[in-house]
Amino acid sequence: MTTEKRLISLSVNGELQAKIVEPRMSLADFLRIELELTGTHVGCESGVCGACTVNINGQTARACTILAVQVEGDEVTTIEGASESGEFRDLQDAFHARNALQCGFCTPGMLMMSAELLTQNSKPCRQEIREYLSGNYCRCTGYEAIVDAVETVAQTRNARVGEQDD
């Protein structure tokens, strides 16, 4: 069976992209193969592990459960873009200081989810952090360091807000 390839255009990390893709190509493969943004990882291709989590139009999404043709006109942010813009540099620094990653395969997805959590809940308790990130598997750390890192960033951001209020 042959299928018609389609031209899609979208913004990825603030850059406009236009590419011709097969409809069956997932957004994860599109980012990795067509745009060479290999920071988005593919762990299960079934939306379960969270390694491919990216941000689409301001919300996290699993790039393996979305077809590239679906994101026509959307704004996609990957770990590369978020790193370059520095939008969650404090999370990255806290993960680094706390060793909240080992092999690093799940890390881009963890950061994407952590960043979204902190925009929705500036003072999450440890249990809320665990619940928000529970759909992202990590096989190395045992998770505690990740919870610590996110908690630290929440506290630091709140302290900063507190200082500004004073």
Add this chain to the structure above:
Amino acid sequence: MKPAPFDYVKPASLEEALELRRRHGAESAILAGGQSLVPDFNQRLRSTETVIDINGLSALSSIEESQDMISLGAISRYREIETSALVAEHAPLLKMAIPEIGSPAIRNRGTIGGSVSMADPGAELPACLCALGANFELARAGSKRMIAAQNFFTGRYETALDNDEILTRIDVPKNRVGFRSAFHEIARRKTGYAMCGVAAHGKVTHQSVQNLKMVFFGTDDTPMLAVNTISVIEGCAINDVPPAELDAALSEDLHPSDDTHGSAKLRMHYAKVLTRRVLAQFVSAHGEE
């Protein structure tokens, strides 16, 4: 794995979508949130010739209120339902259930229409919609029909939706005075797939529960209205439901089977545990007033 090839169309209007559906029928698949469909494609558990992406149909994405009901467009996202003030006020059962579904990243994309069309026997929302007495609007080129939630689910991953139809809207009757909802499930992992769950909705007084709909999921091929159990509960004082009768009724109502996460025996046991939790919640909820 990568999906088998397919064509992709993204209609701009419902009419166009229905025409595509009429033309491609069984050789097409409707793409809503895609959180189950795309993984199925990725694992080549499913294939199709044409994917019809209905995400461009803004008419299907609204949550609206009328006098007696709230209407959820088929592509309302879990997250939109979870945060909707209308849903919180008029259909709190849905708000209780949604946090149990997947990761927030899944809830950002997944849709209510997709969930009910997939008809996963372990899914939360089909049971909730049955308990609430929701009705589904199914459209085909030139006509529409309404179907009660309870009649929509016909088997494991099977529904009454015909190959030329699209599920467009879900009407949920507004919560009436004195009615209470309860939602409980038991999963191997705290945020995982439920082995057994229950959605319940009924009129709770200090004496009894009436107009009860108690629907189990994870036990049968479809959401299962526990008619015998309901009749036992409705027939007794709320504080005095005889356990043996309750358990016997549940055994008649539910037909669990073994799978990799738990045996039939376990699921039946859980149904009994959950029924008691629902009753306890109804009792304590009433006590709060």
Add this chain to the structure above:
Amino acid sequence: MTNASNDNHLFRPNSYIGRTVPRPNAKRLLNGRGNYTDDTKLPRMVHVAFLRSPYAHARINKIDKNQAIKAPGVVAVVDGHDIAEVCAPWVGVLAHLEGMKSAEQHALAIEKASWEGEPVVAIVASTRALAEDALELIKVEWDILPVVTDMEAALGEDAEIIHESLGDNLAWRRTMDAGDVGASFDHAAHIIEERYISNRHTGVCPESRSIVADFNSADDQMTIYQSTQAPHMMQSLFAKHIGLDTHKVRVICNDVGGAYGIKVHAYPDEFATVALSYMLGRPVKFVADRRESFLSDIHARDHRIDTRVAVTANGEITAFEIDDWTGVGPYSAYPRTSAMEALQVLNFTGGQYRNRNYKGRATVVYQNKTPMSQYRAVGHPIVTMITEGMVDDAARAIGMDPLEIRRRNLIADDAYPTTSASGLPFEKLSHQASLDKLEKMINYAELRKDQAAARERGVYRGIGIATFIEMTNPGVASYGVGGAPITAQDGATVRLDANGNTTVAIGVTEQGQGSETIVAQCVASALGITLDSIKVITGDTDVTPYGGGTWGSRGAGIAGEAAVQAGKALRENILEVAAIMLQTDADSLDICENNVINHRDGEVRMPLSEIGRICYFRPDTLPPDFQAELVATRHYVPRQYPFAFTNGVQGCYIEVDIETGLIAFKKYCVVEDCGRVINPQLVDEQIRGGVVQGIGGALFEECRYNDRGELLNGTMSNYLLPTMTDVPDIEVAHIETPTSESELGAKGAGEAGTGAAAAAIMNAINDALSPLGGKVTQQPFTPERILSAIGKI
């Protein structure tokens, strides 16, 4: 023997040894700039997909490739006969496992497939998707054969024999009989018999197995990018089986997305990928998808163990007896074999206790399931489950507190050096100190009170204690003596460059555990330089000294020591140059924070950059008969002991919901003794991550098969991994008993968390259930098994 006294650099105040420093290489991973094997993209690269057997046991009558070869994008369609012409088969046995037998295994099955998921046909195409499209066009005629699934039935008279050439399905059997078990059972106050079951689980690396092979026929050079733990081992194996000289094979291992022992084996599909590149003369990529991973990654821990323990009325354990059965799939894994788990169960059971009477038998059989072999903490979770299960059984039988019975029976901290009943040599362990520390840490007495109060309310809580020994720093006894190309030694090359910075190349590999960081800490401390002036290179067989890679908790203890010795050697070389330049005695100089200083008063004499400048650009200013050597290489292998045993104890406090059978952790504590701690944070995170993998096996993970040998839950949604909401915060503390075999004194820490978690959890559940008369002994301890144990279902 060396020790700290002859070199104070490692342990002086500004040393990096014992200091938490963040991992420099973690930054690129945090920025999405990792370089995993699937990120590799080469010119003319093609992709392979495998047709895998849908049956656990079936004869291959005919393979029709005609349609597939004509499919769009297809470059080659290759079956077992084709691949056998370029890739020689192997047999997964080792000489020191006397009597072990296994059948010849090919990269692609030839006559028959012996497990569901065995690769049968390879299709190479321009994209993975097109290769998969073509797979659907292959027609295979199968003859379905009877299957062997149950491990004990595998040796039954009417069992199907999987490999006729072997005569039966027995892979290996060994027995052990130490002391006088018979007399001990005759005189015991209590004898407790129990059957324990540890079910199959697997590693589930976040990054699946991945390989890109690139054969350049012009210079006969095979370059392989592989997600592996052991690049030099893989180099030897690929060279041997493809028929290339070893120096014509280069294995490059960039970032690895989790390995845990799963990536230390040679897999048929990876051999096939290399063979395909050799056949096609172009790069071929294979990345296992998740379904393939569940069917073809090494599984582990499928054991059934009958145990017997004898105890006197005053709580002295006087005998352990075990009969261990394991089914390891149809082939013994290559090159480490599939017998090591059973060997370790046989050798290590009861090893922390004084008891001298021990009898055991281990039986390894073939069956039609995915091959089993080593996965993190090889055998230890089983060892600890049965040992600590037996000890708790004994304590319950005589009404003694579980801490007390352990205190009476553990090998005393002043009894070293000593051996276990099975003959394991122990240099020095700290069981008693560790147990004392855990008792305080977990607040044992308070927990007992809380437990009693909770029971009054109908709430069932339990405390589980599991002491353990853990094998680390393996020497040549593990594999080398058996004839496998697996080196126990590791080497480090340290080079000072012209600007005074240092590059270290080392044979050990990085999987995120922090190998590169601790190597840098070792070199920096030994040499006297700052961490930011060091770059560590791992994972390239063309570049690094020959080394074993990552396995057996060897990175810190073996590679760390090699790094220390190389750093010291380079320091001597540098000081020799400096002494000439400064016209003084080398003994009067030292290196500190990238400067040559006076040993006596610490005065800075010259920066290392000046040494580099002179040696590389102005050697004419040095004496004509002197040649500076700013590179030093040192290797290390432990010789005195076959392994460095570590020890520790895990304790947890849990609540069992007796309506649902679900478990909630209330407290989890670990005391661990890995000798010298190089980087406390990295060690603690190894322990935590290890415990959580142990919790996975204890509560969730299980490869479930039906009686046709079909895997029922080989998807990420059906194979349950622990998620963030399922596991507790874990408190970690250490006792430090350095090994005196090395100057560094470090032992391994990577597997200790995994080894004892299941035992601690099982004991806690059984403690909680004890008033109800129930007990669980089968992993995973599911709600189903717990409810069934207490008669609720």
